Amino acid sequence: MRRFAAALLSLALLGGALAQSVTVYTSVDEENAANLFAAFTRDTGIEVNFVFLSSGPALSRIEAEANRPQADVWFGAPSENHVLAAERGLTQPFDNPNADALADNFKDANGAWYGIYTNPLAIGVRTDTLESRGVPVPTSWADLTDEAYRGLLQMPSPQSSGTGYAVVMTLIELMGEEAAFEYLEALHPTVQTYTQSGTAPSGALAVGETAMALQFTPGFLKLADEGFPVQVVFPSEGVGYEVAAASIIKGANNQEEAEALIEWITSAAGQQELVTNKTYFLPVRADVSAGEGIPTLDSIELVSYDPAVAAERRQELVDRWLEQVLGQ
Amino acid sequence: MNQLKRLARDPLLLVLIIVILAALGVFVVYPLVKVILTSFQTRSGELTLENYQLFLNRRLYQNALKNSLLVGAVVALISVALGYVLAFVTTRLRTPGGGALHMVTMLPIISPPFVSAVSILFLFGFNGLITRGLLNLTDFSIYGFGGVVLSQVFTFTPIAYLSLRGVLQSINPTLEDAALNVGASKWQAFRRVTLPLSLPGIASALLIVFIESLADFGNPLVLAGATFPMLAPQAYLEITGSFNLPRGAALAAVLLIPSLTAFAIQRYWISRRQYVTVTGKPTASTSKLVSGPVKVLLVGISWLFGLLVAAFYLVILIGAFTRVWGFDYTLTLQHFRYVFDVGFESVKDTLVVAAFVTPLSGLLGMMIAFLVVRRRFPGRRLMEFTSILNFAVPGTVVGIGYILAFNGPPIILTGTLAILVAAFVFRYMSVGIQNGIAVLNQVDPSIEEAAQNLGADSVTTFRKVTLPLIAPAFFSALVYAFVRAMTAISAAIFLVSANWNLMTVQILNQVGSGRLGVAAAFSVVLILIVVVFMGVLNLVMSRWTRHSGSVRF
Numbered sequence: 001m002r003r004f005a006a007a008l009l010s011l012a013l014l015g016g017a018l019a020q021s022v023t024v025y026t027s028v029d030e031e032n033a034a035n036l037f038a039a040f041t042r043d044t045g046i047e048v049n050f051v052f053l054s055s056g057p058a059l060s061r062i063e064a065e066a067n068r069p070q071a072d073v074w075f076g077a078p079s080e081n082h083v084l085a086a087e088r089g090l091t092q093p094f095d096n097p098n099a100d101a102l103a104d105n106f107k108d109a110n111g112a113w114y115g116i117y118t119n120p121l122a123i124g125v126r127t128d129t130l131e132s133r134g135v136p137v138p139t140s141w142a143d144l145t146d147e148a149y150r151g152l153l154q155m156p157s158p159q160s161s162g163t164g165y166a167v168v169m170t171l172i173e174l175m176g177e178e179a180a181f182e183y184l185e186a187l188h189p190t191v192q193t194y195t196q197s198g199t200a201p202s203g204a205l206a207v208g209e210t211a212m213a214l215q216f217t218p219g220f221l222k223l224a225d226e227g228f229p230v231q232v233v234f235p236s237e238g239v240g241y242e243v244a245a246a247s248i249i250k251g252a253n254n255q256e257e258a259e260a261l262i263e264w265i266t267s268a269a270g271q272q273e274l275v276t277n278k279t280y281f282l283p284v285r286a287d288v289s290a291g292e293g294i295p296t297l298d299s300i301e302l303v304s305y306d307p308a309v310a311a312e313r314r315q316e317l318v319d320r321w322l323e324q325v326l327g328q
Numbered sequence: 329m330n331q332l333k334r335l336a337r338d339p340l341l342l343v344l345i346i347v348i349l350a351a352l353g354v355f356v357v358y359p360l361v362k363v364i365l366t367s368f369q370t371r372s373g374e375l376t377l378e379n380y381q382l383f384l385n386r387r388l389y390q391n392a393l394k395n396s397l398l399v400g401a402v403v404a405l406i407s408v409a410l411g412y413v414l415a416f417v418t419t420r421l422r423t424p425g426g427g428a429l430h431m432v433t434m435l436p437i438i439s440p441p442f443v444s445a446v447s448i449l450f451l452f453g454f455n456g457l458i459t460r461g462l463l464n465l466t467d468f469s470i471y472g473f474g475g476v477v478l479s480q481v482f483t484f485t486p487i488a489y490l491s492l493r494g495v496l497q498s499i500n501p502t503l504e505d506a507a508l509n510v511g512a513s514k515w516q517a518f519r520r521v522t523l524p525l526s527l528p529g530i531a532s533a534l535l536i537v538f539i540e541s542l543a544d545f546g547n548p549l550v551l552a553g554a555t556f557p558m559l560a561p562q563a564y565l566e567i568t569g570s571f572n573l574p575r576g577a578a579l580a581a582v583l584l585i586p587s588l589t590a591f592a593i594q595r596y597w598i599s600r601r602q603y604v605t606v607t608g609k610p611t612a613s614t615s616k617l618v619s620g621p622v623k624v625l626l627v628g629i630s631w632l633f634g635l636l637v638a639a640f641y642l643v644i645l646i647g648a649f650t651r652v653w654g655f656d657y658t659l660t661l662q663h664f665r666y667v668f669d670v671g672f673e674s675v676k677d678t679l680v681v682a683a684f685v686t687p688l689s690g691l692l693g694m695m696i697a698f699l700v701v702r703r704r705f706p707g708r709r710l711m712e713f714t715s716i717l718n719f720a721v722p723g724t725v726v727g728i729g730y731i732l733a734f735n736g737p738p739i740i741l742t743g744t745l746a747i748l749v750a751a752f753v754f755r756y757m758s759v760g761i762q763n764g765i766a767v768l769n770q771v772d773p774s775i776e777e778a779a780q781n782l783g784a785d786s787v788t789t790f791r792k793v794t795l796p797l798i799a800p801a802f803f804s805a806l807v808y809a810f811v812r813a814m815t816a817i818s819a820a821i822f823l824v825s826a827n828w829n830l831m832t833v834q835i836l837n838q839v840g841s842g843r844l845g846v847a848a849a850f851s852v853v854l855i856l857i858v859v860v861f862m863g864v865l866n867l868v869m870s871r872w873t874r875h876s877g878s879v880r881f
Contacts, residue, residue: 327389
């Protein structure tokens, strides 16, 4: 099997000399990446060789290979990682003709990186459970502290999950730091358990272990699509979001093809593939609908915070959360 | 001095002793010292007390400490009471299905972590089969004290049961008969004879369960919920979530104090007060102590526990073969497909680790037992103490100690197979050592001398006399090491890497990301592997020695 793969690889490399190809480090999960790249190849004729690396290892690999880059594009991983890569001079800016179609928060001002999809925070609600309890579906952060929702919400712990920390940052941006922690204290009785991972709440929602869950949207959208009685609620005050980005690695061997890939994924056609392939990622272009029943970005009140500040204050804010909220 | 001289004449023995002592120093003592040192440092390495001051001025850590101690005490009491009843029923009462009860009671020992936590969620959770489906409770919450205690009682009762079974078997029932004959009531006979004789065993079981409960982090991680912080999971989160090693080390060090105290009491105080009243083989051991109704009560309690265990495993089985628990009970193999497609590496890795750990800990354990009992040398007591020390140290502490000790010069082991193997071998060989010491103490050296007098050389003597005698202890050490290598998580969680991952950690990850079906499928695969291994080993053993009965589970 391994030999077969090696043979395939050398064939692909040989073919690369003839056909056009691009080498990609993808931090988008393997299954979704494979589907998206197949669509790209179908549309452009450019072959994609890709390896999955989650964001941390990808960044250190790119850094280690800086003198002799082995890949052309870093595809996926939250934008703050691409900010870091640009600061360290590992990537190179380029002019993307689709740049105008992207809002400012979905691209770097110098063109170092471009957003490829986004996931807002949301509350997933089991409508059947809430209905049987005679409780309305909440619509705002303020609703959640109501006595009626006591013990009905699972959210990731800010201590162990970046998603949980994104919740804290969102609330600070919305309310200011003091009010945000007061709110989190008030929210505490609503929380059944703080999960360790950022995707656990949607899993608990599926088995009905919790009536409401708080995390990034893909897990909820998938459940709703599979027929679970799950409704996705974006709190009316506003929600934070992650932006996954792509950038071209400095010294790329296939500059043209690399540009083609990023141009394609930020085009309307490329963004449409996010929907067609059921990635449940939200498009970054306002002119592409995420699919039936899923609101487009302009219908969600979004809140942005500075990723650099978020990284810098993490320990301090998590400590405060531990003591003031968890330790109360 | 005499001892030294004798050693000098036997260089092989000398080298062996030095190597073993050095290994114990590196893999047992050094990591513990590292934990304690690190807990007195800031993240940048300066000396500080601030990590311990957290316990003075932070409610979270005070609560965590209080909760952990409370749960430990309550779980110890319940598990030991239950274990005593179960042991009494299976050793003293002749009831139909006694063998089956024994088997079912033992099951949780071979189960992967989280089986009970996941089952409890499936049965008693918000959408639980019993709480929601049967009783239609809508506001019941299993999270917190109750859930953790239930889950730990399930996990640790078998341990109490096993040790109390040994205690009850060693009390000769004719003593009770004698009390009854001289006019004592059944209750008096139990209170004045049986209970006092089993008290040291009960105290010892209490302490063992208390230690295990403090160290356990899997059950609390899932079931403690939002308002019931506990120490072991908090230490884990400090390290994996906040990357704050010194603070995690301090929490671990605090965990160490009650554990080591309990261990010291158990080992140096209670074990000296153990009574053995058996002279020769126990006679017919059916107790006349209990009247009909009491017997019904005891057997009823026992089977209630047995049924709970059976229910937990049934739930896991159903969860593994159906699409979504509580929502869609369509039969499916998708979870197993996931295990074999995505998680197969970890199945392979786990087996490789177990394949190294099992023979290594068995052999090393027997060697240490042999040296401690049969040879006199300086450092003998030290060897005995350090070799079983890691057993008393909570797994979380061992794991943290290993990353602190082996993540930089002079010894770099993180990310390798070796660090997992070392952690398991030095933690789980202790059972083999204790069994080996017990067996060797009972074997009079004159038997070996007799063989030599009859012309056998020392190799033949060891092969034909000593080896068969300690074979049962050796095999039970193998079984224990294998089972723990397959099921342990609290130390391993810190030591796995991209190259070497374990099934138990996979189960944790699946539970953590809410894929309970996949977690159940992993558990089923793991239990199957353990059962097959134990079957094969029992077969090999019964061919090899006639003492097989004493090792079988």
